[in-house]
Amino acid sequence: MTDPTTIQITGAAIFGLAVLHTFSTKFFEHLAHTRPNHAGLWHMLGEVEVVFGFWAMVLMFAMLGLAGTQEASQYLDSRNFTEPMFVFAIVVIAGSRAVLHMAKKGVSAIASLVPLKGGMAFYFVALSFIPLLGSFITEPAAMTLAAMMLRERIFGAGLSTKLKYATLGVLFVNVSIGGTLTSFAAPPVLMVAAKWNWDSWYMFSHFGWKAALAVFFNALVATLLFKRQLAHLPKASKSNDGEIPFGVLVVHMLFLAGVVTFAHHPAAFLGLFLFFIGFAQAYPKYQDSRLLLREGLLVAFFLAGLVVLGGQQQWWLEPLLRGMDSSTVYYGATALTAVTDNAALTYLGSLVEGMSDEFKYALVAGAVTGGGLTVIANAPNPAGFAILRNNFEDETIHPLGLFIAALPPTLVAIVAFRLL
Numbered sequence: 001m002t003d004p005t006t007i008q009i010t011g012a013a014i015f016g017l018a019v020l021h022t023f024s025t026k027f028f029e030h031l032a033h034t035r036p037n038h039a040g041l042w043h044m045l046g047e048v049e050v051v052f053g054f055w056a057m058v059l060m061f062a063m064l065g066l067a068g069t070q071e072a073s074q075y076l077d078s079r080n081f082t083e084p085m086f087v088f089a090i091v092v093i094a095g096s097r098a099v100l101h102m103a104k105k106g107v108s109a110i111a112s113l114v115p116l117k118g119g120m121a122f123y124f125v126a127l128s129f130i131p132l133l134g135s136f137i138t139e140p141a142a143m144t145l146a147a148m149m150l151r152e153r154i155f156g157a158g159l160s161t162k163l164k165y166a167t168l169g170v171l172f173v174n175v176s177i178g179g180t181l182t183s184f185a186a187p188p189v190l191m192v193a194a195k196w197n198w199d200s201w202y203m204f205s206h207f208g209w210k211a212a213l214a215v216f217f218n219a220l221v222a223t224l225l226f227k228r229q230l231a232h233l234p235k236a237s238k239s240n241d242g243e244i245p246f247g248v249l250v251v252h253m254l255f256l257a258g259v260v261t262f263a264h265h266p267a268a269f270l271g272l273f274l275f276f277i278g279f280a281q282a283y284p285k286y287q288d289s290r291l292l293l294r295e296g297l298l299v300a301f302f303l304a305g306l307v308v309l310g311g312q313q314q315w316w317l318e319p320l321l322r323g324m325d326s327s328t329v330y331y332g333a334t335a336l337t338a339v340t341d342n343a344a345l346t347y348l349g350s351l352v353e354g355m356s357d358e359f360k361y362a363l364v365a366g367a368v369t370g371g372g373l374t375v376i377a378n379a380p381n382p383a384g385f386a387i388l389r390n391n392f393e394d395e396t397i398h399p400l401g402l403f404i405a406a407l408p409p410t411l412v413a414i415v416a417f418r419l420l
Contacts, residue, residue, distance in 0.1 A: 004315045010062050011312025018055035018309060019339050022048055022376060023399045030394075046396065048375050048389075049298035049382055052305030059309060079307050083187060083343070083379060086263050087140045088300035089273040091383050093259060094137075094144040095292040096280065098244050098252035103130070103145045119153065119233025120223050126150055127170050128219035131178030132212060134380075138260050139179040139186055143380035144292070146171055147387040155391035157233060163226045164392060168384070169372060169405030170222045174215045176342070176371025176378045177413050181208035184263075187343035187379045188367040192350045196360055206361060207417070211368075214416035218409040248286050251279060295386040302382045303341075310344045317348050326362040330418065333366025334410070337377045338403070342367035365417040372406040374399060 004012075028046035032039045044050055063072040093099060110129055111121035126149055134142030150171070155164055179186030182200040183193040189203065223230065255276040262268035280287050317340070324332050329349075336345055349355070349363040371378035375385050375397075389397050 007063060007066055008312055008315045010066065011059055011309065012316060014055050014059045014062065015309045015313055018052050018305075019376070021045075021051045021055065022374070025051070026394070026396050026398050029396045033394075047298065048397070048399075049302040049386055051302070052309060052376070053301040054305070056305035056308035059312070075311070076308070079311055081304055081307060082264060082266050084300040084303035084307065085266050086259070086269060087303055087379060087383065088296040089259050089269055090138060090140045090256075090263075091144050091296040091299055092291050092293060093252070093256050093273070093276055094141040095148055095295070095387075096252055097287050098249050099256055100145065100148055101244055102249060102253065104149060107149065116223065117227070118231040119157075120227055120230045122149075122153055122233075123167075123226075123230050124219050124223040126153075127167070127174055127222060128216050131171070131174035131215055132181065134175055134179040135181035135185045135208070137185070137256065138263065139175050139378070140380040140383055141256065141260065142178070143171075143175050143384045144387065146175070147384040151388055151391060153233065154230075155388055159226075159229050161393065163229055164388075165397075165401045165405040166222055166226065168388065168397065168402060169407070170218045170409050171372075171384060172378065172381050172402070173372030173406050173409035173413060174218055175380055175384070177211040177368050177416075178215050180211045180368055186368060187341075188346040188364060188371070191343050191347040192360070192364060195350050207365065207368075210416040210420050211413075213420070214409075214413045218412050221408075221412075244286050248283060252276075255279070292387070295383070298386050299382040302376075303379060306341050306344070306376060310341060313340065313344075314348055317345070318352065321349050321363070322352055326356065326358040329359060330362035330366040330369075333363050334370035334414070337367050337370030338373040339376070341376060342371050342378055369410060369413045369417060372410060373403050375402065 025046045025048050028042045032042035032046060035042060045054070060072055060076065063075060107122060107125050107130070111125045114121040114124055116124060126146055130142050130146040130149075133145075150167060154167060176186075180189060181204050183189055183198050183203045184200070189198070192198065193203075255272060258272045259269045259276075262272065277291075280291060317336070320332070320336075321329060333342075333345060333349075346364055346367050349360075355363075368378075372381070375381045385397060389395055392398075
Protein backbone atom coordinates (compact mmCIF):
# COMPACT_ATOMS: atom_id res chain seq x y z
CA MET A 1 0.00 0.00 0.00
CA THR A 2 1.40 3.37 -1.00
CA ASP A 3 1.26 6.32 1.32
CA PRO A 4 -1.87 8.46 0.87
CA THR A 5 -1.50 11.80 -0.85
CA THR A 6 -2.31 15.11 0.76
CA ILE A 7 -5.50 15.29 -1.29
CA GLN A 8 -6.58 11.81 -0.17
CA ILE A 9 -5.98 12.66 3.49
CA THR A 10 -7.85 15.94 3.04
CA GLY A 11 -10.71 14.08 1.33
CA ALA A 12 -10.95 11.59 4.20
CA ALA A 13 -10.96 14.41 6.76
CA ILE A 14 -13.68 16.32 4.90
CA PHE A 15 -15.71 13.12 4.56
CA GLY A 16 -15.44 12.63 8.33
CA LEU A 17 -16.67 16.18 8.89
CA ALA A 18 -19.60 15.52 6.54
CA VAL A 19 -20.58 12.40 8.48
CA LEU A 20 -20.32 14.35 11.74
CA HIS A 21 -22.45 17.10 10.18
CA THR A 22 -25.26 14.62 9.41
CA PHE A 23 -25.48 13.86 13.12
CA SER A 24 -25.55 17.59 13.96
CA THR A 25 -28.44 18.83 11.84
CA LYS A 26 -30.65 19.20 14.93
CA PHE A 27 -28.08 21.66 16.31
CA PHE A 28 -28.24 23.82 13.17
CA GLU A 29 -32.05 23.81 13.25
CA HIS A 30 -31.84 24.99 16.85
CA LEU A 31 -29.52 27.81 15.78
CA ALA A 32 -32.03 28.82 13.11
CA HIS A 33 -34.61 29.45 15.87
CA THR A 34 -32.24 31.12 18.33
CA ARG A 35 -30.19 33.17 15.82
CA PRO A 36 -32.83 34.64 13.48
CA ASN A 37 -30.37 37.06 11.81
CA HIS A 38 -28.85 34.13 9.92
CA ALA A 39 -31.80 31.73 10.07
CA GLY A 40 -31.64 31.00 6.35
CA LEU A 41 -28.02 29.84 6.55
CA TRP A 42 -28.66 27.66 9.62
CA HIS A 43 -31.76 26.14 8.00
CA MET A 44 -29.71 25.29 4.93
CA LEU A 45 -26.98 23.64 7.02
CA GLY A 46 -29.70 21.81 8.95
CA GLU A 47 -30.94 20.10 5.77
CA VAL A 48 -29.46 16.59 5.70
CA GLU A 49 -29.85 16.50 1.93
CA VAL A 50 -27.56 19.56 1.65
CA VAL A 51 -24.78 18.17 3.87
CA PHE A 52 -22.81 16.08 1.41
CA GLY A 53 -23.27 18.50 -1.46
CA PHE A 54 -21.94 21.30 0.76
CA TRP A 55 -18.87 19.33 1.86
CA ALA A 56 -18.27 18.12 -1.70
CA MET A 57 -17.99 21.81 -2.63
CA VAL A 58 -15.48 22.27 0.21
CA LEU A 59 -13.48 19.31 -1.14
CA MET A 60 -13.41 20.75 -4.64
CA PHE A 61 -12.17 24.12 -3.34
CA ALA A 62 -9.49 22.25 -1.36
CA MET A 63 -8.45 20.36 -4.50
CA LEU A 64 -8.30 23.62 -6.45
CA GLY A 65 -5.94 25.04 -3.84
CA LEU A 66 -3.79 21.91 -3.47
CA ALA A 67 -3.64 20.56 -7.02
CA GLY A 68 -4.89 23.25 -9.37
CA THR A 69 -7.82 23.66 -11.71
CA GLN A 70 -6.89 20.92 -14.20
CA GLU A 71 -6.59 18.08 -11.67
CA ALA A 72 -9.72 19.19 -9.80
CA SER A 73 -11.68 19.32 -13.06
CA GLN A 74 -10.37 15.91 -14.17
CA TYR A 75 -11.39 14.39 -10.86
CA LEU A 76 -14.91 15.83 -11.10
CA ASP A 77 -15.23 14.64 -14.70
CA SER A 78 -14.20 11.12 -13.63
CA ARG A 79 -17.14 10.78 -11.21
CA ASN A 80 -20.23 8.86 -12.35
CA PHE A 81 -23.40 10.80 -11.58
CA THR A 82 -25.82 8.34 -13.20
CA GLU A 83 -27.31 7.22 -9.88
CA PRO A 84 -28.13 10.74 -8.57
CA MET A 85 -29.76 11.62 -11.90
CA PHE A 86 -31.74 8.38 -11.96
CA VAL A 87 -32.95 8.81 -8.38
CA PHE A 88 -34.10 12.35 -9.19
CA ALA A 89 -36.14 11.14 -12.16
CA ILE A 90 -37.64 8.12 -10.41
CA VAL A 91 -38.59 10.05 -7.27
CA VAL A 92 -40.54 12.61 -9.32
CA ILE A 93 -42.31 10.02 -11.50
CA ALA A 94 -43.02 7.52 -8.69
CA GLY A 95 -44.37 10.34 -6.53
CA SER A 96 -46.82 11.53 -9.19
CA ARG A 97 -50.53 11.36 -8.49
CA ALA A 98 -51.31 8.64 -11.06
CA VAL A 99 -48.54 6.25 -9.97
CA LEU A 100 -49.43 6.83 -6.33
CA HIS A 101 -53.09 6.18 -7.18
CA MET A 102 -52.18 2.81 -8.70
CA ALA A 103 -50.02 1.92 -5.69
CA LYS A 104 -52.85 2.80 -3.29
CA LYS A 105 -55.23 0.56 -5.18
CA GLY A 106 -52.78 -2.30 -4.98
CA VAL A 107 -52.08 -1.80 -1.30
CA SER A 108 -55.81 -1.56 -0.51
CA ALA A 109 -56.49 -4.79 -2.41
CA ILE A 110 -53.77 -6.68 -0.53
CA ALA A 111 -54.67 -5.09 2.81
CA SER A 112 -58.29 -6.25 2.41
CA LEU A 113 -56.98 -9.82 2.54
CA VAL A 114 -54.93 -9.28 5.70
CA PRO A 115 -56.88 -10.20 8.87
CA LEU A 116 -55.84 -7.19 10.95
CA LYS A 117 -57.95 -4.43 12.50
CA GLY A 118 -58.26 -0.82 11.35
CA GLY A 119 -55.12 0.67 9.84
CA MET A 120 -52.96 -2.27 10.92
CA ALA A 121 -53.46 -4.06 7.59
CA PHE A 122 -52.40 -1.00 5.56
CA TYR A 123 -49.39 -0.43 7.81
CA PHE A 124 -48.24 -4.04 7.47
CA VAL A 125 -48.59 -4.04 3.68
CA ALA A 126 -46.84 -0.67 3.29
CA LEU A 127 -43.85 -1.91 5.28
CA SER A 128 -43.63 -5.33 3.66
CA PHE A 129 -45.01 -5.66 0.13
CA ILE A 130 -43.87 -2.24 -1.12
CA PRO A 131 -40.22 -2.70 -0.01
CA LEU A 132 -40.22 -6.09 -1.76
CA LEU A 133 -41.70 -4.41 -4.83
CA GLY A 134 -38.43 -2.49 -4.93
CA SER A 135 -36.83 -5.63 -6.40
CA PHE A 136 -38.80 -4.93 -9.59
CA ILE A 137 -39.38 -1.17 -9.83
CA THR A 138 -36.06 -0.29 -8.11
CA GLU A 139 -35.52 0.64 -4.48
CA PRO A 140 -35.78 4.44 -4.93
CA ALA A 141 -39.23 4.05 -6.54
CA ALA A 142 -40.39 1.71 -3.75
CA MET A 143 -39.09 4.10 -1.10
CA THR A 144 -40.92 7.02 -2.71
CA LEU A 145 -44.23 5.15 -2.94
CA ALA A 146 -44.03 3.79 0.62
CA ALA A 147 -43.03 7.15 2.09
CA MET A 148 -45.80 9.02 0.25
CA MET A 149 -48.48 6.59 1.44
CA LEU A 150 -47.16 6.42 4.99
CA ARG A 151 -47.03 10.22 5.14
CA GLU A 152 -50.69 10.43 4.20
CA ARG A 153 -52.08 7.61 6.34
CA ILE A 154 -49.68 7.30 9.30
CA PHE A 155 -47.37 10.28 9.75
CA GLY A 156 -50.16 12.78 9.16
CA ALA A 157 -52.53 11.13 11.64
CA GLY A 158 -51.03 12.67 14.79
CA LEU A 159 -49.54 9.41 16.08
CA SER A 160 -46.65 9.17 18.54
CA THR A 161 -43.06 10.15 17.76
CA LYS A 162 -41.97 6.69 18.87
CA LEU A 163 -44.16 5.11 16.20
CA LYS A 164 -42.80 7.51 13.56
CA TYR A 165 -39.18 6.64 14.28
CA ALA A 166 -39.91 2.92 14.48
CA THR A 167 -41.73 3.11 11.15
CA LEU A 168 -38.84 4.97 9.56
CA GLY A 169 -36.32 2.43 10.87
CA VAL A 170 -38.29 -0.56 9.59
CA LEU A 171 -38.96 1.14 6.25
CA PHE A 172 -35.29 1.96 5.62
CA VAL A 173 -34.08 -1.53 6.58
CA ASN A 174 -36.82 -3.33 4.64
CA VAL A 175 -36.20 -1.30 1.48
CA SER A 176 -32.46 -1.97 1.73
CA ILE A 177 -32.84 -5.75 2.02
CA GLY A 178 -36.08 -5.94 0.02
CA GLY A 179 -34.33 -5.09 -3.24
CA THR A 180 -32.28 -8.31 -3.24
CA LEU A 181 -34.86 -10.59 -4.87
CA THR A 182 -33.44 -9.61 -8.28
CA SER A 183 -30.06 -8.58 -9.65
CA PHE A 184 -31.02 -5.19 -11.10
CA ALA A 185 -32.91 -3.16 -8.51
CA ALA A 186 -30.63 -2.64 -5.48
CA PRO A 187 -27.65 -0.29 -6.05
CA PRO A 188 -25.16 -2.38 -4.00
CA VAL A 189 -26.12 -5.49 -5.99
CA LEU A 190 -25.89 -3.70 -9.33
CA MET A 191 -22.29 -2.76 -8.59
CA VAL A 192 -21.18 -6.41 -8.54
CA ALA A 193 -23.82 -8.49 -10.35
CA ALA A 194 -22.31 -8.31 -13.84
CA LYS A 195 -18.72 -8.83 -12.74
CA TRP A 196 -19.56 -11.78 -10.48
CA ASN A 197 -22.19 -13.27 -12.84
CA TRP A 198 -25.02 -13.02 -10.33
CA ASP A 199 -28.37 -13.28 -12.13
CA SER A 200 -31.82 -12.86 -10.55
CA TRP A 201 -32.17 -16.57 -9.80
CA TYR A 202 -28.87 -16.51 -7.93
CA MET A 203 -30.00 -13.44 -5.98
CA PHE A 204 -33.34 -14.99 -5.01
CA SER A 205 -31.87 -18.34 -4.01
CA HIS A 206 -29.02 -16.85 -1.95
CA PHE A 207 -30.47 -13.53 -0.72
CA GLY A 208 -34.07 -12.95 -1.75
CA TRP A 209 -36.00 -15.54 0.25
CA LYS A 210 -34.04 -14.68 3.39
CA ALA A 211 -34.69 -10.98 2.86
CA ALA A 212 -38.41 -11.61 2.31
CA LEU A 213 -38.70 -13.49 5.62
CA ALA A 214 -36.93 -10.67 7.45
CA VAL A 215 -39.08 -8.00 5.74
CA PHE A 216 -42.34 -9.70 6.72
CA PHE A 217 -41.13 -10.34 10.26
CA ASN A 218 -40.02 -6.71 10.76
CA ALA A 219 -43.30 -5.37 9.39
CA LEU A 220 -45.40 -7.74 11.52
CA VAL A 221 -43.52 -6.95 14.74
CA ALA A 222 -43.86 -3.19 14.16
CA THR A 223 -47.58 -3.62 13.39
CA LEU A 224 -48.23 -5.61 16.56
CA LEU A 225 -46.05 -3.34 18.68
CA PHE A 226 -48.17 -0.29 17.78
CA LYS A 227 -51.51 -2.04 17.30
CA ARG A 228 -53.32 0.18 19.82
CA GLN A 229 -52.58 3.31 17.81
CA LEU A 230 -53.01 1.69 14.40
CA ALA A 231 -56.26 -0.11 15.22
CA HIS A 232 -58.02 3.25 15.68
CA LEU A 233 -57.18 4.35 12.15
CA PRO A 234 -59.71 3.58 9.40
CA LYS A 235 -59.03 0.38 7.48
CA ALA A 236 -59.09 2.22 4.17
CA SER A 237 -58.46 5.89 3.52
CA LYS A 238 -60.84 8.08 1.61
CA SER A 239 -59.25 8.76 -1.74
CA ASN A 240 -58.99 12.37 -2.83
CA ASP A 241 -57.60 11.38 -6.20
CA GLY A 242 -60.87 11.63 -8.08
CA GLU A 243 -61.20 9.86 -11.37
CA ILE A 244 -58.00 9.53 -13.36
CA PRO A 245 -58.57 8.30 -16.92
CA PHE A 246 -57.20 4.85 -17.68
CA GLY A 247 -55.09 6.26 -20.50
CA VAL A 248 -53.37 8.71 -18.14
CA LEU A 249 -52.60 5.88 -15.70
CA VAL A 250 -51.13 3.78 -18.52
CA VAL A 251 -48.94 6.62 -19.76
CA HIS A 252 -47.57 7.25 -16.27
CA MET A 253 -46.80 3.56 -15.76
CA LEU A 254 -45.07 3.43 -19.15
CA PHE A 255 -42.89 6.39 -18.19
CA LEU A 256 -42.05 4.67 -14.88
CA ALA A 257 -41.22 1.39 -16.66
CA GLY A 258 -39.15 3.20 -19.27
CA VAL A 259 -37.02 5.06 -16.73
CA VAL A 260 -36.46 1.83 -14.76
CA THR A 261 -35.53 -0.07 -17.93
CA PHE A 262 -32.94 2.53 -18.98
CA ALA A 263 -31.66 3.17 -15.44
CA HIS A 264 -28.02 2.86 -16.58
CA HIS A 265 -28.38 5.10 -19.62
CA PRO A 266 -28.71 8.75 -18.53
CA ALA A 267 -29.40 10.13 -22.00
CA ALA A 268 -32.34 7.73 -22.38
CA PHE A 269 -33.97 8.04 -18.98
CA LEU A 270 -33.47 11.81 -18.76
CA GLY A 271 -35.07 12.15 -22.18
CA LEU A 272 -38.05 10.12 -20.99
CA PHE A 273 -38.16 12.20 -17.82
CA LEU A 274 -38.34 15.45 -19.80
CA PHE A 275 -41.18 14.00 -21.88
CA PHE A 276 -42.90 13.07 -18.60
CA ILE A 277 -42.59 16.66 -17.35
CA GLY A 278 -44.13 17.83 -20.60
CA PHE A 279 -47.01 15.36 -20.28
CA ALA A 280 -47.61 16.44 -16.68
CA GLN A 281 -47.75 20.07 -17.77
CA ALA A 282 -50.15 19.21 -20.59
CA TYR A 283 -52.60 17.53 -18.17
CA PRO A 284 -52.18 19.43 -14.88
CA LYS A 285 -55.61 18.46 -13.55
CA TYR A 286 -54.39 14.86 -13.20
CA GLN A 287 -51.35 15.89 -11.16
CA ASP A 288 -50.94 17.09 -7.59
CA SER A 289 -50.49 20.78 -6.98
CA ARG A 290 -46.79 20.14 -7.65
CA LEU A 291 -44.50 17.28 -8.56
CA LEU A 292 -41.75 16.28 -6.11
CA LEU A 293 -39.17 18.34 -7.99
CA ARG A 294 -37.71 20.03 -4.89
CA GLU A 295 -37.47 16.76 -2.97
CA GLY A 296 -35.97 14.99 -5.98
CA LEU A 297 -33.38 17.71 -6.54
CA LEU A 298 -32.33 17.70 -2.87
CA VAL A 299 -31.93 13.91 -2.93
CA ALA A 300 -29.89 14.11 -6.16
CA PHE A 301 -27.72 16.85 -4.64
CA PHE A 302 -27.12 14.67 -1.58
CA LEU A 303 -26.14 11.63 -3.65
CA ALA A 304 -23.97 13.67 -6.02
CA GLY A 305 -22.08 15.03 -3.03
CA LEU A 306 -21.62 11.48 -1.76
CA VAL A 307 -20.23 10.45 -5.17
CA VAL A 308 -17.69 13.29 -5.09
CA LEU A 309 -16.61 12.67 -1.50
CA GLY A 310 -16.68 8.88 -1.79
CA GLY A 311 -14.16 8.87 -4.62
CA GLN A 312 -11.45 9.95 -2.18
CA GLN A 313 -12.08 7.10 0.30
CA GLN A 314 -10.83 4.13 -1.73
CA TRP A 315 -7.28 4.42 -0.35
CA TRP A 316 -8.37 3.36 3.15
CA LEU A 317 -11.56 1.37 2.44
CA GLU A 318 -10.11 -1.12 -0.04
CA PRO A 319 -7.14 -2.23 2.14
CA LEU A 320 -9.52 -2.49 5.08
CA LEU A 321 -11.73 -4.91 3.14
CA ARG A 322 -8.74 -6.91 1.91
CA GLY A 323 -7.68 -7.59 5.48
CA MET A 324 -10.97 -9.23 6.52
CA ASP A 325 -12.21 -12.81 6.37
CA SER A 326 -15.80 -13.59 5.35
CA SER A 327 -17.26 -13.34 8.85
CA THR A 328 -15.42 -10.15 9.65
CA VAL A 329 -16.31 -8.58 6.32
CA TYR A 330 -20.02 -9.19 6.90
CA TYR A 331 -20.10 -7.31 10.20
CA GLY A 332 -17.50 -4.84 8.97
CA ALA A 333 -19.59 -4.05 5.89
CA THR A 334 -22.70 -3.66 8.04
CA ALA A 335 -20.87 -1.13 10.22
CA LEU A 336 -19.08 0.67 7.37
CA THR A 337 -22.33 1.05 5.45
CA ALA A 338 -23.60 3.31 8.23
CA VAL A 339 -20.95 5.89 7.32
CA THR A 340 -20.66 5.37 3.56
CA ASP A 341 -23.09 4.47 0.80
CA ASN A 342 -23.47 0.68 0.52
CA ALA A 343 -23.17 0.76 -3.28
CA ALA A 344 -19.78 2.47 -3.00
CA LEU A 345 -18.73 -0.20 -0.51
CA THR A 346 -19.63 -3.14 -2.74
CA TYR A 347 -18.04 -1.41 -5.73
CA LEU A 348 -14.75 -1.11 -3.87
CA GLY A 349 -15.08 -4.75 -2.84
CA SER A 350 -15.52 -5.77 -6.46
CA LEU A 351 -12.07 -4.33 -7.20
CA VAL A 352 -10.47 -6.89 -4.88
CA GLU A 353 -9.37 -9.88 -6.98
CA GLY A 354 -9.42 -13.51 -5.92
CA MET A 355 -12.27 -13.29 -3.40
CA SER A 356 -14.08 -16.50 -2.45
CA ASP A 357 -17.82 -16.91 -3.06
CA GLU A 358 -18.32 -16.82 0.71
CA PHE A 359 -16.49 -13.49 0.92
CA LYS A 360 -18.57 -12.02 -1.92
CA TYR A 361 -21.82 -13.11 -0.27
CA ALA A 362 -20.73 -11.68 3.09
CA LEU A 363 -19.78 -8.33 1.56
CA VAL A 364 -23.08 -7.78 -0.25
CA ALA A 365 -25.20 -9.21 2.58
CA GLY A 366 -23.47 -6.93 5.08
CA ALA A 367 -23.87 -3.90 2.82
CA VAL A 368 -27.64 -4.35 2.47
CA THR A 369 -28.06 -5.33 6.13
CA GLY A 370 -26.69 -2.00 7.34
CA GLY A 371 -28.53 0.03 4.70
CA GLY A 372 -31.15 1.38 7.09
CA LEU A 373 -28.97 2.59 9.95
CA THR A 374 -28.35 6.11 8.64
CA VAL A 375 -29.62 8.39 5.91
CA ILE A 376 -26.36 7.97 3.95
CA ALA A 377 -26.26 4.17 4.14
CA ASN A 378 -28.46 3.46 1.11
CA ALA A 379 -29.24 5.60 -1.96
CA PRO A 380 -33.07 5.55 -1.51
CA ASN A 381 -32.90 6.71 2.13
CA PRO A 382 -32.59 10.44 1.34
CA ALA A 383 -35.78 10.19 -0.73
CA GLY A 384 -37.76 8.78 2.20
CA PHE A 385 -36.09 11.29 4.48
CA ALA A 386 -37.06 14.24 2.29
CA ILE A 387 -40.69 13.12 2.03
CA LEU A 388 -41.26 12.32 5.72
CA ARG A 389 -39.14 14.74 7.70
CA ASN A 390 -41.78 17.53 7.80
CA ASN A 391 -43.86 15.29 10.06
CA PHE A 392 -41.20 15.29 12.79
CA GLU A 393 -40.49 17.90 15.44
CA ASP A 394 -38.66 20.93 13.99
CA GLU A 395 -39.04 19.19 10.60
CA THR A 396 -35.89 17.24 11.45
CA ILE A 397 -35.23 13.53 11.81
CA HIS A 398 -32.58 12.99 14.47
CA PRO A 399 -29.84 10.66 13.13
CA LEU A 400 -29.41 8.97 16.51
CA GLY A 401 -33.16 8.36 16.72
CA LEU A 402 -33.09 6.76 13.26
CA PHE A 403 -30.09 4.61 14.19
CA ILE A 404 -31.74 3.31 17.37
CA ALA A 405 -35.03 2.66 15.56
CA ALA A 406 -33.29 0.81 12.71
CA LEU A 407 -31.16 -1.35 15.01
CA PRO A 408 -33.81 -4.02 15.89
CA PRO A 409 -34.85 -4.67 12.25
CA THR A 410 -31.15 -4.68 11.32
CA LEU A 411 -30.55 -7.43 13.90
CA VAL A 412 -33.41 -9.40 12.31
CA ALA A 413 -31.67 -9.03 8.93
CA ILE A 414 -28.43 -10.28 10.49
CA VAL A 415 -30.20 -13.40 11.74
CA ALA A 416 -31.74 -13.97 8.31
CA PHE A 417 -28.54 -13.60 6.31
CA ARG A 418 -26.15 -15.29 8.74
CA LEU A 419 -28.16 -18.08 10.35
CA LEU A 420 -30.69 -19.19 7.71
